Amino acid sequence: MSAPRIYMVAAETSGDLLAREVVEDIRRRNPDAHISGIGGGELASVGIESAIDISPLSILGFVEGLRAYGDVVRLADAAADAIIADDPDVIVLVDSWGFMLRVAQRVRLRAPNIRLVKLVGPQVWATRPGRAKTLASVVDHLLCIHDLEVPFYEPFGLKTTVIGNPAISRHVQGNGSSFRAGQSIPEDAKLVLVLPGSRPSEIKRVAPELVSAAKALKSNDPNLKIVFMPASNVATQFREDFPGVASWSIVSSDPGARYDAMAAANLALACSGTVTTELAMQDTPMIVAYKTGWITWALARGLLYSKTHITLLN
Numbered sequence: 334m335s336a337p338r339i340y341m342v343a344a345e346t347s348g349d350l351l352a353r354e355v356v357e358d359i360r361r362r363n364p365d366a367h368i369s370g371i372g373g374g375e376l377a378s379v380g381i382e383s384a385i386d387i388s389p390l391s392i393l394g395f396v397e398g399l400r401a402y403g404d405v406v407r408l409a410d411a412a413a414d415a416i417i418a419d420d421p422d423v424i425v426l427v428d429s430w431g432f433m434l435r436v437a438q439r440v441r442l443r444a445p446n447i448r449l450v451k452l453v454g455p456q457v458w459a460t461r462p463g464r465a466k467t468l469a470s471v472v473d474h475l476l477c478i479h480d481l482e483v484p485f486y487e488p489f490g491l492k493t494t495v496i497g498n499p500a501i502s503r504h505v506q507g508n509g510s511s512f513r514a515g516q517s518i519p520e521d522a523k524l525v526l527v528l529p530g531s532r533p534s535e536i537k538r539v540a541p542e543l544v545s546a547a548k549a550l551k552s553n554d555p556n557l558k559i560v561f562m563p564a565s566n567v568a569t570q571f572r573e574d575f576p577g578v579a580s581w582s583i584v585s586s587d588p589g590a591r592y593d594a595m596a597a598a599n600l601a602l603a604c605s606g607t608v609t610t611e612l613a614m615q616d617t618p619m620i621v622a623y624k625t626g627w628i629t630w631a632l633a634r635g636l637l638y639s640k641t642h643i644t645l646l647n
Contacts, residue, residue, distance in 0.1 A: 336366055338367045338369075339368045341355065341376060343427040344371075345532065346532065349372045353375035353379055373387060385412060405432055412436045412439075417444050417447075423450060449472040451474070458485065465488075472491070474494070476494050478496060478498045498610060507594070512594050516583055524560065525600050525601070526560050526601045527559065531564035535604050540574070543602050547602060548578075560598070561575075562586065572584065595617050
């Protein structure tokens with residue numbers, strides 16, 4: 334029996350990390366597996382060089398997505414070309430609903446023999462449950478993270494496997510004392526950790542609000558310690574966009590200190606995302622924020638989002 338040919342596709346930072354973890358697990362189980370892919374630095378770190386540049390896909394909001402529609406279509410075409418040229422047995426499409434849907438549609442049309450697996454489904458429990466039917470029409474299997482997702486897909490016959498939340502499986506208890514010692518922060522000092530996001534669009538739109546909030550807290554209490562930890566892929570952008578924060582705070586992008594910083598903090602100001610689950614597992618109180626354009630907000634609030642909470646933890 335020949336070694337399986339697997340093609341991973343990840344379009345954003347969190348998906349790239351999850352894709353890398355899946356690749357590592359597959360290789361442990363089947364060292365002979367042939368794995369190619371499209372992704373970022375995480376996949377590159379395990380020897381999978383991306384066939385296309387995915388950086389234009391780091392977008393935020395409905396209107397912003399419309400503006401980037403041309404890039405999405407162009408890259409979906411390029412991704413489908415690369416996948417079909419590789420001739421895999423199975424494709425794993427990680428997160429990133431809009432882009433992955435278009436890739437799946439193109440591959441299904443041109444190479445229906447290739448099995449399509451979606452890793453992490455759209456948030457049908459929160460917005461647009463109709464996406465369940467759409468997804469069922471183009472993929473063979475869904476690996477979802479919550480039991481509550483399964484009933485949305487049952488009417489459409491899509492096979493699902495609940496794998497749990499990846500943020501929980503990768504949990505490591507942070508050492509707050511170690512982080513404070515490394516940054517010369519006294520144990521009794523109040524520390525606010527600011528996590529401004531992992532997308533370029535979040536650094537552009539969400540980070541200014543969090544920086545402003547942190548600066549106001551610092552002005553109110555000069556003894557307060559502020560630590561900013563932008564994701565490593567946007568750390569340079571953050572430093573360039575906010576060069577003045579280093580004069581009144583600590584700026585760190587060391588991924589190895591991430592959980593230690595969370596454990597050390599008395600409070601976190603966080604851009605909404607996977608990081609909220611990570612903070613909760615470190616028992617760190619948090620204030621969660623997000624900001625989109627006003628049209629996106631109006632559409633989401635009035636038409637798409639019917640829940641009363643912004644995070645799963647609520």
